[in-house]
Amino acid sequence: MIKMLMTYSNKEGLEKLFNNKNFNIDVVPKPDVNKFKEIIPDYDGLLIRSEVKVTREIVNVAKNLKLVVRAGTGVDNIDIKASTERGIVVMNVPGGNTISACEHTFALLLSMARNIPHAYNSIKSGEWKRDKFVGIELFNKTLGIIGFGRIGREVARRALSYGMKVIVYDPFVSEDFIKSFGDVELKTLDEIYKEADFITIHTPLNDSTKHLINKQAIEKMKTGVILVNCARGGIIDEIALYDALKSGKVKSAALDVFEKEPLKDSPLLELDNVILTPHLGASTEEAQLRIAQEVSEMIVDFFEKNIVRNAINIPSVAQEIYKILKPYLGLIEKMGSFQGQIIEGGIKQINLEYAGEISNFNTAPLTTTYLKELLTRILDIKVNLVNAQYIAIERGIKIKETKIPTSENYSSLIDAKIITDKMESNVSGILFSHKFPRIVNINDLDIDISPEGCMLFVENIDKPGIIGQIGTILGENNINIGGMQVGRKESKGNAITIVNVDVCPEKEIIDRISKINGITSVKLIVV
Numbered sequence: 001m002i003k004m005l006m007t008y009s010n011k012e013g014l015e016k017l018f019n020n021k022n023f024n025i026d027v028v029p030k031p032d033v034n035k036f037k038e039i040i041p042d043y044d045g046l047l048i049r050s051e052v053k054v055t056r057e058i059v060n061v062a063k064n065l066k067l068v069v070r071a072g073t074g075v076d077n078i079d080i081k082a083s084t085e086r087g088i089v090v091m092n093v094p095g096g097n098t099i100s101a102c103e104h105t106f107a108l109l110l111s112m113a114r115n116i117p118h119a120y121n122s123i124k125s126g127e128w129k130r131d132k133f134v135g136i137e138l139f140n141k142t143l144g145i146i147g148f149g150r151i152g153r154e155v156a157r158r159a160l161s162y163g164m165k166v167i168v169y170d171p172f173v174s175e176d177f178i179k180s181f182g183d184v185e186l187k188t189l190d191e192i193y194k195e196a197d198f199i200t201i202h203t204p205l206n207d208s209t210k211h212l213i214n215k216q217a218i219e220k221m222k223t224g225v226i227l228v229n230c231a232r233g234g235i236i237d238e239i240a241l242y243d244a245l246k247s248g249k250v251k252s253a254a255l256d257v258f259e260k261e262p263l264k265d266s267p268l269l270e271l272d273n274v275i276l277t278p279h280l281g282a283s284t285e286e287a288q289l290r291i292a293q294e295v296s297e298m299i300v301d302f303f304e305k306n307i308v309r310n311a312i313n314i315p316s317v318a319q320e321i322y323k324i325l326k327p328y329l330g331l332i333e334k335m336g337s338f339q340g341q342i343i344e345g346g347i348k349q350i351n352l353e354y355a356g357e358i359s360n361f362n363t364a365p366l367t368t369t370y371l372k373e374l375l376t377r378i379l380d381i382k383v384n385l386v387n388a389q390y391i392a393i394e395r396g397i398k399i400k401e402t403k404i405p406t407s408e409n410y411s412s413l414i415d416a417k418i419i420t421d422k423m424e425s426n427v428s429g430i431l432f433s434h435k436f437p438r439i440v441n442i443n444d445l446d447i448d449i450s451p452e453g454c455m456l457f458v459e460n461i462d463k464p465g466i467i468g469q470i471g472t473i474l475g476e477n478n479i480n481i482g483g484m485q486v487g488r489k490e491s492k493g494n495a496i497t498i499v500n501v502d503v504c505p506e507k508e509i510i511d512r513i514s515k516i517n518g519i520t521s522v523k524l525i526v527v
Contacts, residue, residue, distance in 0.1 A: 002023050003024050003025075003042060003064075004024070004044065005045070005046050007028060007051075008027075008030070008047075010288070016293070016300060017296040026039075031052070040065065041061055041062060044064055044066050044067070045066065045067040046067070046069070047071060053078075054078040058079075059086055062088070065086075067088065067089045067090075067302055069295055069298060069299060070092040071295050072092065072097060073282070075312055076204070076206075076232055085390060086387070087386045089386050091310045091311050091312065092310055094310060096282070099286075100282050100286065101151045101282060102151050102158065103284075104230055104256060104280055108230065108277070112254050113137070114136075115134075115135055118272065138162045139162060142196050143155075143156075143200065144192035144193075144195065146168075146169050146170075146199065148173050149170075151231075152168065152202035157181070166183065167191070168184060168185070169186075169188065169192045173186070194220060197222065197224075197225065198225070198227075199225060202230070202231050203231055204231070205234050213227065213229075213240070215237065215243070215244075218240055218244045218250060223248070224249075225250055228253070231257060232257055233255075233261060236255070241268070242267045242268055242271070252273040252274065253274050253275075254274070256279055262278065307322065315362070321361060328358055328366055329366060329369050331430075331437040332366045332373075332429065333369050334451040335414065336370040336371065337451075337527050338451050339418060340377025340378050342457055342525065345422030345423055346422075347395075347420050348396075348397065348398065348419050348421060350371075351402065351417040351418075352370065355407035355410075355412065355413045355414075356404070356405075356406060356407030356412040356413055358414065367399070371388040371391075371399070372384060410440075412431065413428060415441075424443075425443060426441070426443060427441070428441035438450060439451050442496055444489075446487055447486075452500070454501050454504040454524065455499060455500050455501070456501065456510070456513070456523070457496065457498060458470065458498070458519060459522075460496070460518050460519045461493075461520075462486070462491055463518050465518075466516060470499060477509050479502065481499060481500065483500040
């Protein structure tokens with residue numbers, strides 16, 4: 001039974017999860033820190049929204065936790081580094097609230113441009129002061145968009161329909177990508193500040209965006225600029241914004257998110273030229289339902305099918321790409337396991353080469369899978385897909401990925417080379433008929449083996465009688481040979497012999513084989 005903790009009470013859209021008999025779900029809305037620490041050790045999975053913080057303190061006591069899902073976009077309330085170190089997958093739902101957040105952004109833009117909340121409050125109080133609430137048009141104004149992800153792109157489309165000039169800043173997109181949206185220009189951050197009449201923010205909160213809009217940034221902006229933030233609290237320095245609103249440098253601002261939520265005792269509450277909403281960007285019926293339905297599928301797929309989607313700290317791919325990569329994941333998993341059992345010494349570097357058709361795909365999940373299996377075989381700590389890269393880097397292991405468009409002899413070939421302080425080892429693998437894993441080269445010796453079950457990995461001199469003696473010893477102990485392959489470059493030179501056996505031999509049998517004249521080493525490999 002999989003135990004899930006859910007920290008909010010709305011179950012709408014989660015029917016697939018709640019109706020699954022493999023899951024036991026406890027609902028504890030907004031637990032305080034002490035309660036959270038007390039109960040979290042019992043759970044395999046955690047489903048949260050933005051109100052609950054998953055700190056390192058929580059992660060460290062969550063001994064059974066395998067998955068944290070944020071029902072929404074932002075994950076700044078989750079300690080990603082601590083989760084990764086502990087091997088906990090962190091997922092979010094990046095697209096579920098795109099339209100809702102975009103529309104809320106425009107609702108705030110229009111509200112500020114036409115003074116709607118203040119005019120409404122005035123008329124409610126019995127006034128009729130039309131001159132006091134003269135607005136401005138969006139038409140022909142310049143909108144600066146900081147962050148051109150899903151939400152930023154939707155905002156741009158709507159701004160263009162209003163006849164606005166749209167300029168964007170995003171260090172992670174190319175100019176060609178920007179041009180595909182028509183009349184949208186890519187600018188530097190300083191150019192956004194200098195040229196924009198309106199600025200709207202759509203970036204995550206991280207070390208590089210914390211207080212991105214600060215006193216120095218505001219000084220570079222047009223006098224009378226209008227700011228909107230429906231992204232994450234903390235991107236705008238609220239004290240600097242308050243001063244700018246008081247001075248008139250910033251004409252007005254609309255914030256849906258804040259550095260500390262819920263918002264209390266903020267000087268912004270004293271001002272009339274701000275619009276403040278309580279984190280409503282994703283709060284539409286459609287968005288909440290869409291997110292809940294996707295969350296249900298993600299959690300069930302993770303625990304029942306080992307499918308990872310929308311992960312923050314692990315490479316994940318779309319479902320249709322996963323179907324293509326799945327047999328290759330099986331291949332490289334076996335390669336990592338196999339190689340982890342034949343190498344000796346401390347690993348210094350790993351070179352992974354993807355050649356042929358496989359080079360056209362996102363190979364990050366393959367690399368991570370290889371590392372997980374390799375490190376599992378040589379370390380006595382828990383290694384999984386989440387922390388494999390972290391553990392390798394922590395131990396000073398250099399990881400290099402190379403992609404080659406063509407492969408000389410195969411449609412796709414994966415080669416893994418390991419450099420240790422004692423040796424170099426390489427293993428090459430293919431998929432036979434795009435389905436069956438095969439290892440076709442070990443340490444530059446051609447071979448063709450199916451990496452399954454128990455195998456004897458024998459390094460020997462290529463001379464008559466060795467294979468016969470191995471077979472005799474195994475036969476005397478009632479161990480059947482399922483297959484045998486020899487890899488060599490020349491007669492009577494160094495060779496490797498791989499023997500597939502139906503039953504794993506005991507240590508005494510392996511010791512007897514190792515004493516055969518001409519054999520330099522014997523290892524039992526279990527894949």
